[in-house]
Amino acid sequence: SATYNFCAGPAMLPQAVMEKAQSELLDWNGLGTSVMEISHRSKEFIALTEQAEIDLRELMSIPSNYHVLFMHGGGRGQFSAVVNNFLGNNGKALYLVDGSWSSAAVDEAKKLAGETQIDTLNIIEKNGATSRVSIPNLKELDQDYRYLHYCPNETVDGIEIFDELDSPWPIVADMSSNIMSREIDVSRYGLIYAGAQKNIGPSGLSIVIVKDELLQLPQLPQSSIMDYRLGVKHGSMYNTPPTFAWYLAAEVFRWLKASGGVAEVQKTNERKADTLYQFIDSCDFYENRVAFENRSMMNVTFYLKDEALNDEFIKLAKAAGFVALKGHRSVGGMRASIYNAMPLEGVEKLVEFMADFADKNKA
Ligand code: PLP
Numbered sequence: 001s002a003t004y005n006f007c008a009g010p011a012m013l014p015q016a017v018m019e020k021a022q023s024e025l026l027d028w029n030g031l032g033t034s035v036m037e038i039s040h041r042s043k044e045f046i047a048l049t050e051q052a053e054i055d056l057r058e059l060m061s062i063p064s065n066y067h068v069l070f071m072h073g074g075g076r077g078q079f080s081a082v083v084n085n086f087l088g089n090n091g092k093a094l095y096l097v098d099g100s101w102s103s104a105a106v107d108e109a110k111k112l113a114g115e116t117q118i119d120t121l122n123i124i125e126k127n128g129a130t131s132r133v134s135i136p137n138l139k140e141l142d143q144d145y146r147y148l149h150y151c152p153n154e155t156v157d158g159i160e161i162f163d164e165l166d167s168p169w170p171i172v173a174d175m176s177s178n179i180m181s182r183e184i185d186v187s188r189y190g191l192i193y194a195g196a197q198k199n200i201g202p203s204g205l206s207i208v209i210v211k212d213e214l215l216q217l218p219q220l221p222q223s224s225i226m227d228y229r230l231g232v233k234h235g236s237m238y239n240t241p242p243t244f245a246w247y248l249a250a251e252v253f254r255w256l257k258a259s260g261g262v263a264e265v266q267k268t269n270e271r272k273a274d275t276l277y278q279f280i281d282s283c284d285f286y287e288n289r290v291a292f293e294n295r296s297m298m299n300v301t302f303y304l305k306d307e308a309l310n311d312e313f314i315k316l317a318k319a320a321g322f323v324a325l326k327g328h329r330s331v332g333g334m335r336a337s338i339y340n341a342m343p344l345e346g347v348e349k350l351v352e353f354m355a356d357f358a359d360k361n362k363a
Pocket residue numbers: 008009073074075076077101151153154155156174175176177195196
């Protein structure tokens with residue numbers, strides 16, 4: 001029977017993409033060799049990267065005054081790149097904290113820039129066990145920040161911020177776990193970045209979408225491969241890029257376009273998330289601990305009310321083909337990551353399994 005993979009990342013990729021990749025693994029584009037074994041500067045590979053950028057620009061409606069970079073170093077690589085590219089010796093930045101990853105970004109920023117250049121604002125309000133995002137009026141903070149950093153989807157905590165922020169400073173957004181899951185207005189952002197291994201492709205690649213004018217900001221000394229200006233100048237090929245990951249990302253973009261683009265995928269994502277949250281709410285065996293309006297569409301966290309049953313739940317789920325449902329070790333419980341590649345059917349089958357498990361284990 002089928003395996004449904006709910007891993008938070010590296011996550012499942014669209015089946016059609018994997019089948020195509022398998023069919024052309026040993027002979028890509030009629031070259032008699034795999035895409036992994038050719039020069040990143042060959043005309044065939046350059047054509048692939050150009051098409052990937054065209055497709056990504058179309059999928060996200062990226063305005064022409066934004067650069068698109070394909071970089072190394074995943075999400076965390078960008079935690080440091082943002083600081084080194086934008087902060088200089090005396091700039092300040094504001095970091096909103098709504099969970100594990102935004103908090104990790106703060107740690108890295110403070111390590112590189114020093115405590116005094118980084119201000120933080122906790123935007124989580126707790127009501128009992130329930131977390132809710134509450135953002136103050138940023139315009140009332142009388143500060144001159146180079147940028148505001150935030151993470152609109154906290155992968156570990158299952159918390160998402162759906163409203164676009166109203167910020168007086170350029171917004172830097174870590175969209176590692178929700179890029180292309182729903183439509184956004186790129187022009188409201190200064191920089192968007194994402195590690196690839198959820199909605200884009202395999203790990204090893206990250207995508208940066210950066211507004212041209214931000215590249216004028218003063219830099220700190222940094223490694224050349226993480227320098228946005230050099231990346232732009234060299235077409236993301238200052239050094240050898242992760243070519244296989246780039247190829248798969250290009251295939252995922254193609255698949256997304258063939259699936260109707262982000263607007264269509266968003267509709268399916270909304271149905272998937274609604275199906276799962278409505279079931280969790282309807283059944284007093286499970287609970288979710290995030291305020292309704294901040295429940296992540298990509299990472300559905302939930303708890304068994306009787307946590308003594310956790311191990312049994314994971315064991316039986318795995319035997320039934322539902323893998324990687326264990327919550328992050330820092331928060332416990334369960335997490336079903338339902339990125340773009342997860343079909344609605346996978347969520348419906350998971351709900352059937354969860355209902356059956358609840359029936360059999362009710363006190
Ligand atoms: N930011 C977010 C929102 C993430 O979910 C992750 C990884 O799961 C990261 C950053 C770190 O990504 P990487 O492991 O590619 O450095």
